Amino acid sequence: MLFNSYEFIFIFLPLVLFGFQLARRLGYNAAIVFLIFVSLIFYAWWRPINLLIIVPSIFVNYILAKTLLRYAEYEGKARVRNFLLTIGIISNLLFLGYFKYLTFFQGTSNDLFGTDFVLTYIILPLGISFITFQKIAFLVDVHGGGIKAFKFREFALFVLFFPQLIAGPIVHFREMVPQYRQLGIRIDRNMLALGISLFCIGLFKKAVLADGIAIHVTPVFDAAAAGQVITLTYAWIAAIGFTLQIYFDFAGYSDMAAGLALAIGLRLPVNFDSPLKSCNIIDFWARWHITLTRFLTAYVYNPIALYGTRRRLGKGLGGFNPNNPKFTAFLTLLAAPTFLTMLLSGLWHGAGYTFIVWGALHGAYLCINHGWRLIAPKRFSSRETYEKWMRPVGFVITFLSVTFAMVWFRAESVGSALELSKAMAGTNGIGIPEKIVGMIGLENMSFIIPEAVSLLEFFTTVAWVIALLVVALLLPNGFQFLAAYEPVLGYKLKDNPSSRVAAKLSWQPSLPWFLIISVLLISAVLRVGGQSEFLYWQF
Amino acid sequence: MTDEELLRSFSQTLGDLLGTTDLELTLETLRSEVPGWDSFNYINFIVAIEIGHNVKFKVADVESFRNVGQIVSELQAMLA
Structure with missing residues (x-):
């Protein structure tokens, strides 16, 4: 069910709010069960059969988490806990991989290695990428001791809560469940x-x-x-x-x-x-899809960067000193983990080459931004002068970089993304409505392309x-x-x-x-x- | 070491990483409140503490610290 549909706005939402107030009066358990029930209806609205995918996955993760908790009571069972966590992460990733990436990997294998896989077209269950990440974060929290106890209904609601079920935010158990437990029996009108x-x-x-x-x-x-030719004007309008x-x-x-x-x-x-509004790409990622950035930083970037930094220090190579940055340290401790994290972010967004290029572009942007911050401020007389100059310049560069990468995010294929990128660079000329071309007399200029659009449409x-x-x-x-x-x-x-x-x-x-x-x-x-x-x- | 001593040493370490001299961390300080304290500098900061105190944080802990106070208390627990 879409938030922006009549059935959601005029039927589902009023019924949920009304029913929830009644359920709250019956107590905490009734309120939680009610929210799980309406979340299942919300999810099943599009394709009821998807319940057969999501519900068993909730049970499997619940059993794994409970087993992890049981072993947490015993000293010296770290290996068992690590094994269980590994099983949990791998099974969740395989679950996601089957639905989201199987066709992509079959196609890539056929393209690159000449294999002969018959492509399996699977309808992607809604929100599977978000749900999977949330379950992995939960298992990691249980494994790390951050979650000491939980009930099945709390876990089920944590996964299924309909406002964030399909497209996030990717929440942590510790953020939501204490709030469930504090829900009063009376409606808070404010x-x-x-x-x-x-x-x-x-x-x-x-x-x-x-x-x-x-x-x-x-x-x-x-x-x-x-395959139509796009002019610079329309390529930038589209981007x-x-x-x-x-x-x-x-x-x-x-x-x-x-x-x-x-x-x-x-x-x-x-x-x-x-x-x-960001003035650099690092800040952009602290403001766009914040909970995804948080997840990827915590579970991909941090472990790689921590491992790399400790390893370098163990070998006596020295860590990363921002006052005297060494290129190899920058490359291994910052650029490589950052780039890899963004590449995975691209692949997470979609199983396609265009998304991988989008992730790689943002990985490169972030590396350049980090490198710049290490070198550039020292060349200005003070931090204030640096900020004064770099804020407007950084804003323009960030906006243009994000816009350019968005072409790859949106384009149907690498081919059309490349064509649009070339058009943005001006290879197909500048498009101007033909009426204006005639009025100003620009017909003889080879780089001006008359566009067959009305002035009203264009403006x-x-x-x-x-x-x-x-x-x-x-x-x-x-x-x-x-x-x-x-x-x-x-x-x-x-x-x-x-x-x-x-x-x-x-x-x-x-x-x-x-x-x-x-x-x-x-x-x-x-x-x-x-x-x-x-x-x-x-x- | 007392919490205040750790906070002073944390402020010094982070100030060196960020190139600022007037940094004063408190137990309540959030990472988002310190300009430039991004994920990269956070890892550098954590490893600098590890080296300085000869300890090793768990990866899950590194992610879960909500404010400076939680890092201080985890470090105190490890040093005890």
């Missing part, structure tokens, strides 16, 4: 109003902004996939337009997920925090891009407006211009905010209708 407001803000971002610009972006990518589309799509989803959880009385971790597209850029780059985000009420776990306003604006216009249960939210909701509901899935639901 949290309900806060949650519904945040849901409406998210719905507006998705249905009006993301789906609105998608109409202008999709035809360009379709044309590139069909920036798609960056904004996925930005508002994911921002909208994240707001809606956090809002739904709040309405129920729970706070999710922050997952998206105005990443396009509408440009206006969409500019308007969404303004919203993304200058306005506060939904969490900032609601910051006084901690809409997501631990959220605090930072000291920047958009936070100051948000603090002055802070959300309140008041008439003006009721009117604002009503306008957002009505304009969004009028746009809901067709099946417009969230881009991150395919992962």
Whole structure:
């Protein structure tokens, strides 16, 4: 079931909120079981047969975790615990691998090694990448002693909780389960109003902004996939337009997920925090899909970097000294783990070469950014001077780098991504509506390509891009407006211009905010209708 | 060592890594509150502590520290 569908907004959500209030009065267990039950309905809505995949996987992980806990009581059973954890991680990865990567690996093997595998087309169960990561994090936490006790229903809800089931945030057991246990029997009206407001803000971002610009972006990518020549103008419109589309799509989803959880009385971790305002790519990844970055850092980057650093020191090669950086140390202790982590991030997003290139691009960006930070600040008279110059320059470079990589994220194939990349570099000329070409007399310029579009169509597209850029780059985000009420776990306003604006216009249960939210909701509901899935639901 | 002594030594170590002299960590300090304390510098910081105190943190612990205070208390437990 989609958050942005009539059945969800007008039937499922009101019934869940009402039913949950009744269940809470019956006690903690009834409330938890009720949430599990509605989450199963939510998940089964698309393909009921998927329950036969997700439910057994929950049982298997529960048994593994309970066994891990049992062995935690015995000293000297570390090997057994390590073995169980390894089995758990491998079985979860195989589970994900079968559904998500089997076809890709068969195709790659046929391409590279001339094998003759018949491609197995499997319909990907919704949210499997998110669910798998969450279960792995849970097993690691149990193994590390971070979780001492849990009940089956708590674990089941932790995996299935419908606001974050399909596309995150990827939550930790320790973040959510203590909150379950503190759910009171009475509805918190402030949290309900806060949650519904945040849901409406998210719905507006998705249905009006993301789906609105998608109409202008999709035809360009379709044309590139069909082998049509794309000009520099339209390649950049498509690249920036798609960056904004996925930005508002994911921002909208994240707001809606956090809002739904709040309405129920729970706070999710922050997952998206105005990443396009970032002034460097390291900061970008601290603001875009924050819980995925957190997961990959904890379970991929940290172990590799720790192992590498300890190994170098063990060999007497010296660790990494930022004041006197050595290239080999930089390469082995920073660049290699970073690049590998981002490559895996690319593969996690999709089983395809374009996603691997996207991950590799971001890996390279991060390595360059880290290297730059080691060298460049010393060349400026002070840290303040460095910041003063690098903030605007870094912002432009970060935005362009993210936009360029997004072409690979969105393109149908490596071929069309390459064509669009070349077009962005200007190899196909600059496209200008033919009417303007005729008016100004640009016919003789070889690099000007007349585009067969009306002026209205062209300027509408440009206006969409500019308007969404303004919203993304200058306005506060939904969490900032609601910051006084901690809409997501631990959220605090930072000291920047958009936070100051948000603090002055802070959300309140008041008439003006009721009117604002009503306008957002009505304009969004009028746009809901067709099946417009969230881009991150395919992962 | 007392918590205050560890905090002073942590501040010195992290200050060296980040190239700042006026860093003062507290038990409540979060990584996100210190500019430049990203995952890379975090690993460097952890390994620097390991070398300085001749200890080895568990990988799961490294991920689970929520604030500086938790690193201090884990280190105190290892040194005890």
